Each structure stands twice: as C-alpha cells, then as structure tokens.
Amino acid sequence: xxxxxxxxxxxxxxxxxxxxxxxxxxxxxxxxxxxxxxxxxxxxxxxxxxxxxxxxxxxxxxxxxxxxxxxxxxxxxxxxxxxxxxxxxxxxxxxxxxxxxxxxxxxxxxxxxxxxxxxxxxxxxxxxxxxxxxxxxxxxxxxxxxxxxxxxxxxxxxxxxxxxxxxxxxxxxxxxxxxxxxxxxxxxxxxxxxxxxxxxxxxxxxxxxxxxxxxxxxxxxxxxxxxxxxxxxxxxxxxxxxxxxxxxxxxxxxxxxxxxxxxxxxxxxxxxxxxxxxxxxxxxxxxxxxxxxxxxxxxxxxxxxxxxxxxxxxxxxxx
Amino acid sequence: xxxxxxxxxxxxxxxxxxxxxxxxxxxxxxxxxxxxxxxxxxxxxxxxxxxxxxxxxxxxxxxxxxxxxxxxxxxxxxxxxxxxxxxxxxxxxxxxxxxxxxxxxxxxxxxxxxxxxxxxxxxxxxxxxxxxxxxxxxxxxxxxxxxxxxxxxxxxxxxxxxxxxxxxxxxxxxxxxxxxxxxxxxxxxxxxxxxxxxxxxxxxxxxxxxxxxxxxxxxxxxxxxxxxxxxxxxxxxxxxxxxxxxxxxxxxxxxxxxxxxxxxxxxxxxxxxxxxxxxxxxxxxxxxxxxxxxxxxxxxxxxxxxxxxxxxxxxxxxxxxxxxxxxxxxxxxxxxxxxxxxxxxxxxxxxxxxxxxxxxxxxxxxxxxxxxxxxxxxxxxxxxxxxxxxxxxxxxxx
Numbered sequence: 001x002x003x004x005x006x007x008x009x010x011x012x013x014x015x016x017x018x019x020x021x022x023x024x025x026x027x028x029x030x031x032x033x034x035x036x037x038x039x040x041x042x043x044x045x046x047x048x049x050x051x052x053x054x055x056x057x058x059x060x061x062x063x064x065x066x067x068x069x070x071x072x073x074x075x076x077x078x079x080x081x082x083x084x085x086x087x088x089x090x091x092x093x094x095x096x097x098x099x100x101x102x103x104x105x106x107x108x109x110x111x112x113x114x115x116x117x118x119x120x121x122x123x124x125x126x127x128x129x130x131x132x133x134x135x136x137x138x139x140x141x142x143x144x145x146x147x148x149x150x151x152x153x154x155x156x157x158x159x160x161x162x163x164x165x166x167x168x169x170x171x172x173x174x175x176x177x178x179x180x181x182x183x184x185x186x187x188x189x190x191x192x193x194x195x196x197x198x199x200x201x202x203x204x205x206x207x208x209x210x211x212x213x214x215x216x217x218x219x220x221x222x223x224x225x226x227x228x229x230x231x232x233x234x235x236x237x238x239x240x241x242x243x244x245x246x247x248x249x250x251x252x253x254x255x256x257x258x259x260x261x262x263x264x265x266x267x268x269x270x271x272x273x274x275x276x277x278x279x280x281x282x283x284x285x286x287x288x289x290x291x292x293x294x295x296x297x298x299x300x301x302x303x304x305x306x307x308x309x310x311x312x313x314x315x316x317x318x319x
Numbered sequence: 320x321x322x323x324x325x326x327x328x329x330x331x332x333x334x335x336x337x338x339x340x341x342x343x344x345x346x347x348x349x350x351x352x353x354x355x356x357x358x359x360x361x362x363x364x365x366x367x368x369x370x371x372x373x374x375x376x377x378x379x380x381x382x383x384x385x386x387x388x389x390x391x392x393x394x395x396x397x398x399x400x401x402x403x404x405x406x407x408x409x410x411x412x413x414x415x416x417x418x419x420x421x422x423x424x425x426x427x428x429x430x431x432x433x434x435x436x437x438x439x440x441x442x443x444x445x446x447x448x449x450x451x452x453x454x455x456x457x458x459x460x461x462x463x464x465x466x467x468x469x470x471x472x473x474x475x476x477x478x479x480x481x482x483x484x485x486x487x488x489x490x491x492x493x494x495x496x497x498x499x500x501x502x503x504x505x506x507x508x509x510x511x512x513x514x515x516x517x518x519x520x521x522x523x524x525x526x527x528x529x530x531x532x533x534x535x536x537x538x539x540x541x542x543x544x545x546x547x548x549x550x551x552x553x554x555x556x557x558x559x560x561x562x563x564x565x566x567x568x569x570x571x572x573x574x575x576x577x578x579x580x581x582x583x584x585x586x587x588x589x590x591x592x593x594x595x596x597x598x599x600x601x602x603x604x605x606x607x608x609x610x611x612x613x614x615x616x617x618x619x620x621x622x623x624x625x626x627x628x629x630x631x632x633x634x635x636x637x638x639x640x641x642x643x644x645x646x647x648x649x650x651x652x653x654x655x656x657x658x659x660x661x662x663x664x665x666x667x668x669x670x671x672x673x674x675x676x677x678x679x680x681x682x683x684x685x686x687x688x689x690x691x692x693x694x695x696x697x698x699x700x701x702x703x704x705x706x707x708x709x710x711x712x713x714x715x716x717x
Contacts, residue, residue, distance in 0.1 A: 016692040018600040018678030021627045024685040124636030265639035315673035316647040317531040
C-alpha cells in the first residue's frame with residue numbers, strides 16, 4: 001500500500017558535495033589556450049608560409065602520438081583527448097625556427113613530451129615547463145639547427161636580438177616597435193608574433209584561464225630592469241620596450257610562465273615568480289651567451305617555484 | 320560560469336505553502352534510545368514517539384495521525400490513516416496534546432521542557448558573550464530566509480525572545496542580507512553582503528566582530544530559530560519544519576519522505592538524477608526517496624542526470640583555482656593530495672582545520688577532483704588518530 005503511493009523508485013545517483021560545478025574542465029581550458037594561440041598561428045603562417053605549418057603540424061602530431069604511446073607503456077589511462085599534448089606540441093613548435101629539420105622537430109617534440117611531462121607521471125606532475133625542457137634539449141644538442149639566423153637564410157626578415165648582440169645598439173636604433181609588434185622580425189616561428197600573442201594572452205585573462213599576477217609581474221620586471229640598464233647607458237643597452245617586443249618574451253609571459261604545473265599557485269608566490277623571470281630575461285640577454293635567453297629564464301624561474309609556493313597567506317583564524 | 324548563482328537573496332517573500340499530509344512519515348532517529356511507541360500503536364499529532372537519553376537532545380514526536388508500521392534504530396515509520404472510532408462504552412481516544420506553558424518556566428526547567436517538545440537545546444545554550452542570528456539563506460538556491468523574515472515575523476520574534484532567555488549572551492546581533500528592512504527589538508543588526516560563502520558561520524563572525532575566531536560567539540541559524548519559535552509560540556511539540564524544495568518553501572511534517580515532498584513541488588525524478596538533502600554546496604545526496612526529512616533539513620534539490628560533470632580521479636595539475644577562491648586562505652590542492660596519500664601530518668601543517676567546508680574548491684576545480692570529500696576524510700582521519708592517541712595516553716596513566 002505504502003509503496004504504491006510513490007512512483008516506482010528511480011535509480012538515483014549518489015555524489016559528494018558540492019553538487020554544482022562551474023563547468024571548467026581541462027579540455028575546456030586547453031581549448032581556450034588553443035583559441036588564444038590561433039592568432040599567432042595565423043601570424044606564423046603569414047610570415048613564414050607553409051614551412052611554419054609543416055613544423056607546427058609535425059610537432060603536434062609527434063606530441064600526441066608520444067603521449068598516447070607513453071600512457072600505454074606506463075599502463076595509464078590515455079588522456080590525449082584533453083588537448084594538453086596538442087597545446088604542448090604547438091607551443092614547442094612556436095619556439096623552433098620555421099626552417100627546422102623534420103628530425104629536429106620530431107625528436108624535440110618527443111623529448112618535450114617524455115622528459116617534460118610523461119616522466120613525471122601524467123599531466124600535473126612536471127616541476128618545470130615541458131617546452132623549456134624540450135628547447136634546452138634541442139639547443140644544447142644541435143645549436144646550429146636551432147639557430148634562426150643559420151636556418152632561415154632565405155628570408156629578408158632580420159633578427160633584432162642577434163643584431164643587438166653582435167652589431168651593437170646602433171644596428172637597432174631605427175627599428176620600429178610597430179614592425180616588431182606585428183611580427184616583422186626574424187625569430188622562432190610563433191614566438192615573434194608579438195601582437196598576436198598579446199591578443200591571445202588577453203583572451204586567456206578574459207576567460208580566466210590564467211590570472212594577472214605572473215604576466216603583470218614579468219612585464220613590470222622586464223620594463224623596470226631593462227629601464228635601469230637603459231637609464232645607465234642608452235648608448236649601450238636597448239630600450240626596455242625592445243626586450244618586451246622581441247624574441248620569445250611575449251610567448252613566455254602569457255603561455256610558458258603561466259603553465260599550470262610548474263608555476264606557483266599563491267598570489268604572492270606568483271608575483272615573486274614573475275618578477276624573478278622578468279629579471280632573468282634581461283640579465284641573460286644582457287650578459288648571457290644566448291641572444292634570446294627567455295627559455296632559460298623560464299627554466300631557471302621554474303627552479304624557484306617551490307620557494308615561491310612558500311609565500312602564502314595566513315590561514316583563516318590563524319594567529 | 321554564472322557568478323550570479325552565488326547570490327543568496329531571491330526577493331521572494333511569499334508565504335510558505337503547507338504541504339498535504341503525506342501517506343506516511345519516516346521520523347529519523349539520531350541515537351534516540353527509548354521508543355515510546357510500539358508497532359501497530361495508534362499515534363496522533365504531537366504524541367511522543369522516541370525519547371533521547373541526553374537531556375539536551377530533542378525528543379521526536381509524530382506529526383500526523385496514523386499507525387506505527389515499523390520501529391527501527393534509525394527511524395520510526397507511521398502510516399497516515401484515520402483512527403478507528405472508540406468502541407461503545409470506551410472513553411474517546413485523545414487526538415492531540417496539551418500545550419506546555421513555557422512562559423513561567425526558568426533555566427533548567429525551561430530547557431527540560433523544550434527538550435521534551437523536540438528542541439535540540441545544546442546549540443542554543445552554548446556559553447558565549449555574543450549571540451549571532453544568521454538570517455541569510457545558507458546556500459545558493461535556498462530561498463526560505465527572506466520569506467521567513469517577512470511573513471513568519473511573529474514566530475521568529477518568539478524564537479528570538481526564547482533564545483535570549485536560554486543563551487547567556489550579553490549581546491545579540493541579527494545578521495541580515497544588505498538592503499533587508501527587517502527590524503528586531505533589543506537586538507543589533509548587521510548587514511552582510513548576500514553572496515555565498517558569506518553565509519558561513521565563520522565568515523559571518525569575522526564580518527561582524529572583525530576577528531577570525533569563534534571564541535565567545537554562538538551562531539544560530541534562522542531555520543533553527545524558526546523551529547524554536549514555533550515551539551515557543553504554541554507550546555506544542557515540534558512536528559513540522561520548513562523545507563525549501565527547489566525554491567518552493569513548504570511546511571511539512573518531520574519525517575515526510577523526500578519523494579513525497581518532491582511530488583508536492585511537482586518535480587519529477589528520473590533514473591540517474593541526484594537528490595540532495597540540504598543545499599547544493601554542502602548537502603548530502605540520498606539514494607532513497609523514502610528517506611524522511613529531519614528537523615534540520617532545510618532544502619531539497621534535484622540535479623538532473625548529466626547536468627554536471629562527474630567527479631574524476633584526475634591528478635591535481637596545480638592550476639590554483641581552488642586557492643584563488645578559498646575563503647579560508649588554505650591550499651586545498653595540497654591538502655587533497657596529502658589526504659590521498661594519507662600524510663596526515665602534512666595536512667595539519669597545511670591547516671586542514673581552518674577549512675570551513677564551503678565546497679568552493681570542488682566547485683571551481685577543472686580536474687573535477689573531490690576536494691571537499693578529501694578534506695572531510697582528512698579531518699575525520701585526524702580526529703580518529705587523535706582519539707586513539709588519547710585512548711592510549713589514558714591507558715598509560717592507569
């Protein structure tokens with residue numbers, strides 16, 4: 001009698017609180033990052049043509065396949081459908097010269113995936129930026145093939161960082177910041193699409209995939225430290241805006257330094273981390289052996305991430 | 320990502336609906352030792368059905384007329400039906416209970432009388448200097464608070480007067496949502512931004528006193544105050560309570576099955592849906608539509624199947640979304656990892672105790688990790704460990 005009064009009991013799902021969710025997912029975040037990278041992809045194809053397309057496609061394909069294989073070997077769930085491998089592969093392609101040899105792209109992308117991500121478990125384990133790992137691997141192993149000036153001989157574009165390094169400040173005095181901004185400079189195929197990357201970074205900020213602390217702190221550090229050098233001797237050191245608009249700086253600010261796993265989580269930590277990275281970028285460019293030291297700055301800044309994570313607010317109610 | 324779902328005011332001040340009498344009630348018991356009724360006993364509204372041996376935990380009473388069909392340790396089931404007319408020559412059977420005159424009672428007697436009427440006295444008499452009435456809707460989606468302040472004003476006032484008699488507090492503050500026009504004689508008023516998680520007791524206290532400590536402060540929520548007011552006003556046992564069923568506020572007998580209430584609000588439940596007893600942020604999902612609501616049940620929600628991503632076992636990838644939104648300023652990402660690997664000392668180091676279990680970390684987690692569950696598990700394990708340590712220490716002393 002009692003049971004008849006209720007409809008036949010449905011088979012309910014039992015879940016743990018909270019039962020609401022904001023809807024964010026890893027796949028969604030990665031899709032947003034891909035969307036944010038799209039302007040730079042278009043810029044790269046515009047400036048470097050199908051060469052750039054070739055490198056990007058090869059790098060992405062390698063990254064996805066390597067991740068799937070590694071997951072299989074490690075007997076883990078294959079999660080390539082979250083697009084993280086696509087993002088990593090694309091970002092790795094961004095720091096290669098458009099004329100990179102196919103084996104360089106494949107081995108670099110594979111090293112990025114294996115050394116930078118899968119060796120640390122799965123997505124979420126890596127203490128250093130995978131792209132910086134792959135870049136360091138390739139740059140140390142095949143410096144000539146990674147050198148944009150050596151591999152891009154058939155282009156009319158000029159690498160401002162090499163100019164500054166080898167020909168001094170005079171060679172870049174009449175350079176236009178606007179040209180740099182639209183990508184009219186020689187460099188890694190995606191990293192020099194400064195305006196496009198800035199647009200992508202703003203998309204990420206607007207969609208709240210990344211927070212403002214790291215980009216703002218890094219830009220501030222680049223401008224302040226670069227400004228100090230510029231103030232000391234404008235005849236010897238470049239304008240701080242020059243550092244912001246050349247090489248991989250913009251890529252690092254919005255896409256590499258804001259990598260989730262290898263950067264601090266707390267607000268204070270993020271700010272210190274960003275300041276450190278910006279400081280290192282200028283320092284390596286000024287005194288280092290590499291013309292564009294941004295990726296090393298990323299690697300080194302990742303080293304202090306655990307220290308930055310110690311900067312945290314007092315918990316609620318703590319004296 | 321709709322931010323407005325965290326706003327706790329709904330502008331709804333309509334009267335409560337009175338639910339139809341359910342065909343049966345399942346009165347939930349919580350350690351009530353002595354059952355005053357046996358199977359097949361005839362009961363009527365207000366009749367004592369179970370007694371709690373603790374002097375401060377409320378007794379349970381029947382809310383409907385009917386026959387007891389089941390008595391277990393966890394609940395008493397009463398089937399609603401008209402009682403048979405008394406046989407000839409017998410005295411007419413009682414159909415209700417006499418109200419208790421609470422006005423003339425003092426201290427211990429008053430507490431005993433309230434316990435007998437079904438009120439849990441312990442949370443009301445906590446030693447404190449400041450008493451705060453939390454008049455905000457506790458969670459997003461729950462909408463009884465504003466209606467209660469307007470149309471159940473007399474009940475609330477009766478409850479507040481009774482609360483002042485019970486509580487040793489020197490000062491009373493009523494925390495209202497901003498722009499509320501409610502007034503209370505003899506109590507201060509504080510306006511709180513009606514946005515979740517500001518309705519949590521800890522944040523409310525911090526907001527009002529400026530100190531992040533619950534020491535010397537007692538917080539009573541509006542739902543409990545309404546229950547107390549209903550008893551204080553009538554002197555009758557607590558048999559009904561307000562439940563917000565998906566935004567519809569229904570006064571229902573305690574023990575009404577969840578399924579009956581959902582039917583009342585014309586909500587269909589299908590296979591795979593999640594039925595939540597309590598708010599959507601902190602409530603518990605139930606697998607049984609026959610489960611009866613308790614005195615403290617303030618809301619029921621149904622999440623249709625597929626409306627949210629299921630919880631996953633994905634590893635944390637340190638995006639920091641939980642840290643960004645945590646009102647306790649702790650690191651839920653680290654704590655959940657430590658709990659996963661049973662590193663309780665690290666949990667303490669990360670101040671797991673400061674967590675106020677608002678559920679925002681899980682709400683924002685893109686990897687859909689069950690953070691709140693991990694934190695609750697960690698707290699439970701720590702409590703267990705500490706109780707074992709105490710037990711060992713006591714043995715050594717002997």
